[in-house]
Amino acid sequence: MSLKNILTTNNWNDIPGLFLIELNRPKVMNALNTETLAEIIQSIDENKNAIKCVLIKGNKKTFSAGADIKQLAQSNSIDHLNDERELLWKKFRLFPFPIIAGVSGYCLGGGHELAMACDMTIACENAVFGQPEVKLGIMPGAGGTQRLTKALGKSKAMYYTLTGKNFNAREAYEFGLVAQVIPTQTLDQELYQLGKTICSHSPTANRLIKESVNKSFESSLGDGLDFERRQFYLTFASQDAKEGMNAFIEKRKPEYKGN
Amino acid sequence: MHLLKKENQNIKVTNMSFEYIKYDVNDGVAKITINRPEVYGALNRDSKLEIIKAVKNAGKDEQVKVIVLTSEGKAFCSGQDLNDRTVDGSSGPVDLGHTLETEWNPLVDSLRSSEKIVIGAVNGVCAGAGLSVALSCDLIVSKPDAKFVSGFSQLGLAPDAGSSYTFVKAMGRQKTLEFFLFNMPLTATELEKYGLINKLSDNPVEDAIEMAKTISNMAPLSLSMIKKNLQAASEESFNEVIKKETVTQRFLGNSSDYQEGLRAFFDKRKPEFQGK
Numbered sequence: 001m002s003l004k005n006i007l008t009t010n011n012w013n014d015i016p017g018l019f020l021i022e023l024n025r026p027k028v029m030n031a032l033n034t035e036t037l038a039e040i041i042q043s044i045d046e047n048k049n050a051i052k053c054v055l056i057k058g059n060k061k062t063f064s065a066g067a068d069i070k071q072l073a074q075s076n077s078i079d080h081l082n083d084e085r086e087l088l089w090k091k092f093r094l095f096p097f098p099i100i101a102g103v104s105g106y107c108l109g110g111g112h113e114l115a116m117a118c119d120m121t122i123a124c125e126n127a128v129f130g131q132p133e134v135k136l137g138i139m140p141g142a143g144g145t146q147r148l149t150k151a152l153g154k155s156k157a158m159y160y161t162l163t164g165k166n167f168n169a170r171e172a173y174e175f176g177l178v179a180q181v182i183p184t185q186t187l188d189q190e191l192y193q194l195g196k197t198i199c200s201h202s203p204t205a206n207r208l209i210k211e212s213v214n215k216s217f218e219s220s221l222g223d224g225l226d227f228e229r230r231q232f233y234l235t236f237a238s239q240d241a242k243e244g245m246n247a248f249i250e251k252r253k254p255e256y257k258g259n
Numbered sequence: 260m261h262l263l264k265k266e267n268q269n270i271k272v273t274n275m276s277f278e279y280i281k282y283d284v285n286d287g288v289a290k291i292t293i294n295r296p297e298v299y300g301a302l303n304r305d306s307k308l309e310i311i312k313a314v315k316n317a318g319k320d321e322q323v324k325v326i327v328l329t330s331e332g333k334a335f336c337s338g339q340d341l342n343d344r345t346v347d348g349s350s351g352p353v354d355l356g357h358t359l360e361t362e363w364n365p366l367v368d369s370l371r372s373s374e375k376i377v378i379g380a381v382n383g384v385c386a387g388a389g390l391s392v393a394l395s396c397d398l399i400v401s402k403p404d405a406k407f408v409s410g411f412s413q414l415g416l417a418p419d420a421g422s423s424y425t426f427v428k429a430m431g432r433q434k435t436l437e438f439f440l441f442n443m444p445l446t447a448t449e450l451e452k453y454g455l456i457n458k459l460s461d462n463p464v465e466d467a468i469e470m471a472k473t474i475s476n477m478a479p480l481s482l483s484m485i486k487k488n489l490q491a492a493s494e495e496s497f498n499e500v501i502k503k504e505t506v507t508q509r510f511l512g513n514s515s516d517y518q519e520g521l522r523a524f525f526d527k528r529k530p531e532f533q534g535k
Contacts, residue, residue, distance in 0.1 A: 125487065126372070183487055183503065185480065186510040193509070 005036040008043045010050065017052030017203075018195045019044065022059075029065035030058045032110040037088050044095060052206070052258075053198040054095070055191045056118060057102040058111075060184065063127070066109025069136065080141075089142055092117055093214075096207040098198050102191040103127045104184060108166070113142040116151070119210060121177065122194065123169040124184040129177070130166035150217060151177045202240035203258040208232075275316060279306035281331070282313045287324040287475040288468055289317035289375075296332025299384065301340035302392075307362045314369040314377070321534075324475035326373065327467045328396055329380035335405065338387025339363075355416070363388050363420040370395040371490060374483040376474055380467035381405050381447065381456075391420035394455065397486055400467045401447035403459040408444040428493060429453045478516040479534035 007022040021040055023030040030036075044054055058064055092099075101118040108130050115121045115129075123129075131144045139145065140161060149157035152175050160167065172178045182190045198206060208231045216224045235241050240256045247254035275282055279302075281292040291313045293300045302310075310328075317323045330336060339346055339358070346358055370377050370392070379396030384406045393399060393407070411418050418426075418439050426435040430453050437443060450456045460466040474482065484507045492500050511517055516532045523530035 182506050183484060183510070185483070186506050189510050189513060190506060 003039050003043060005033075006039050006043065010047060012055070012195065013192055015192075015196050015199050017050060017199045018192075019047055019051045019054045020191075020195075021054065021056045023057070023064055024059075026059060026062075028068055029062045029106060030111065031066065031068040032064050032114055033068050033071060034083055034085050034088070037085060037092075037114075041088050041091050044099075045091070048095065048097075051097055052203050053097055053195050054099040055102060055195050056099065056114070057187065057191065058104065058107075060126075060187075061105040062111075063101070063103040063105060063107040064111025064114060065106045066111050066132070072136075072138075085142070089117065096210065097203065098206055098210055100191065100194060100198075102187050103129075103169075103178070104187050108132055109140065109144070110142060113140060113144050113147070116143055116147040116177070119213075120179045121172075122180045122182060122187075122190060123172055123178040124182055124187050125169050126184045127169040127172065127178075127181075128166050129168070129172050130164065131161050132164040132166070134162060135164040148177075151175055200256075202238065202244060202254075202256040204238045204240050205235055205244075208235055275313065277309045277313065279303075280309045280313060282316075284317075284320065284323055286472065287322060288327055288471040289313075289320065289323040289325070290327045290329065290464075290468075291317070293328075293330035293336060295340075296330075296334070298340060298342075299334035299337040299386075300330040300332065300389065301337045302366075302388075303340040303343040304345060304358075304362055306340070307366045311366055311369045314373055318373045318375055323375060324479065325471035326375050326377045327380055327464070327471055328370070328377055328392075329464050329467070330382055332383070334383040334389075335379075335381045335385045336389030336392045337384060338389040338410070355419075359419055363391065367391050367395045367420050374479075374486075376471075376482055376486060378467045378471055380463040382463055384408065386410050388420045388422070390418075390422045391425070394422065394425045398457045398467075398470065399455070400458045400460050400463040400470065401451075401456050402461060402463055403446065403448045405447045406444040407447070407450060409439045409442050411442075412440055413442055425455075429455050476529075476532075478514075478520065478530070478532040480511060480514055480516060484511060 005023070005025050007024045009020040012018045012020040021043065023036065025031060025036065040056070044051065098120070099118045101115040101121040103115055103121055104124040105126055106128050107115050108128070109132060112129050112131060131140045131148065133139050133144070145157065145161055148161065152160070156175065169178065169181045173181045180190070212228045212231050215227045219227065239259045243256060244254045279293070279295055281294050283290050291310060293302070293306070293310070295301060295306060314326060317326045341347070346353055346355060376398065377396045379393050379399040381393055381399060381401035382405070383402065385393045386408050387410050390407055390409065409418060426438060430438070438445060447456050447459060451459055458466060458470070488500065488503055488507055491503050515535045519532060520530045
């Protein structure tokens with residue numbers, strides 16, 4: 001598959017398993033059309049056996065400013081109903097390794113929904129977030145009203161989706177929507193550091209943790225705790241668990257194999 | 260460490276023509292001059308947008324190392340141009356919040372968030388939101404007798420564009436309240452004692468440019484990181500700031516300018532920084 005809308009790097013900075021995706025449609029502020037989303041998901045899918053962690057970034061000015069409005073204006077309900085987008089989002093949710101969004105500049109509409117669909121976001125000081133769909137007479141359609149509400153609570157989610165107003169990196173940090181705010185120029189280094197740390201851990205542990213955290217959004221506390229307990233038991237079936245604990249006792253660095 | 264893609268750093272800046280300001284670049288210093296002496300440097304909507312555009316262009320221009328902001332005539336900036344129709348409240352209510360959100364706040368933000376150091380050369384009075392324009396500069400060289408005056412309460416308004424914050428940080432709440440309630444003018448000489456002014460000078464523009472030339476030999480990444488981290492230091496907690504320092508230093512430690520700085524130190528020569 002030839003990639004037209006994104007750049008990908010396997011093995012970023014010589015870290016095996018670290019997969020970097022760079023959104024590369026600068027002329028349209030990295031608008032997230034179906035083709036781009038498909039390329040993201042396909043490129044991950046094709047490399048999934050080698051991947052331990054995915055990083056997604058845009059350029060300095062824009063992570064992604066959302067949908068291509070000109071294209072959107074031409075579309076009708078049935079186009080959307082038949083669009084493969086829905087299936088792509090579903091597939092994106094099910095990847096087993098951590099996916100990190102590194103946001104610099106504008107992260108709006110569908111772009112923001114992509115960042116929220118990732119497992120965590122780190123934001124540069126110049127980041128601007130928002131769901132401005134209401135200003136166009138439409139609404140968010142890929143998690144903008146759902147994931148935002150889970151993070152911000154009802155009143156703030158209503159405020160931002162009904163006014164279409166933006167919020168900045170510091171506000172996003174206070175809302176718990178981003179994990180870290182970093183100086184703008186340092187994004188590559190910090191993504192690399194974070195990816196390196198995650199790749200140094202057991203892929204099995206990473207996967208089970210990701211599943212458990214995600215479960216908390218979809219279950220009662222009791223069910224979530226039961227699920228977590230079983231995931232915890234499962235980690236003990238892995239060689240990596242033995243390796244991790246032995247390495248600790250023997251005061252050496254563990255070498256995880258993902259089994 | 261190799262990074263995926265180098266940003267295009269040689270952005271060509273075309274000649275810009277402005278109506279309300281003057282913009283010129285000499286020896287790495289971009290000088291932005293507010294050119295409205297007839298209204299004491301008051302800013303209408305378009306003049307604010309022009310300054311923002313000039314600051315952003317200077318920010319992108321590889322040739323520019325430092326920005327100097329000054330003004331033509333007796334005043335530096337007397338704040339909002341009250342002849343601007345968008346703020347004329349004499350015949351009915353107007354949304355001044357909108358003026359702030361779309362004009363003043365972006366202006367203040369453009370100066371504060373520029374990656375270049377901005378030196379304010381204050382040639383005369385700063386009033387109203389003009390206070391915020393001056394105090395958004397990173398360094399300030401001012402005529403000793405230049406007056407800083409609020410004037411907001413006289414019109415039935417309150418200080419805006421960040422001036423409440425800046426003055427309280429420097430002078431304390433009581434003194435600041437006096438300043439804003441009674442519109443008592445403070446001179447640059449007085450403000451220098453509070454640490455708000457770096458240098459008093461009868462020729463602020465010349466001295467600002469002198470200062471700019473010293474700065475232009477320094478490492479650009481280091482300059483912009485120092486600027487950002489000191490802004491954070493006055494707004495965020497110690498724990499946040501120490502984290503930011505760590506991230507910054509990791510980044511700078513990977514720069515080629517750091518290697519050049521070290522080599523020059525051991526070779527006992529002046530470093531030649533590239534901004535990389």
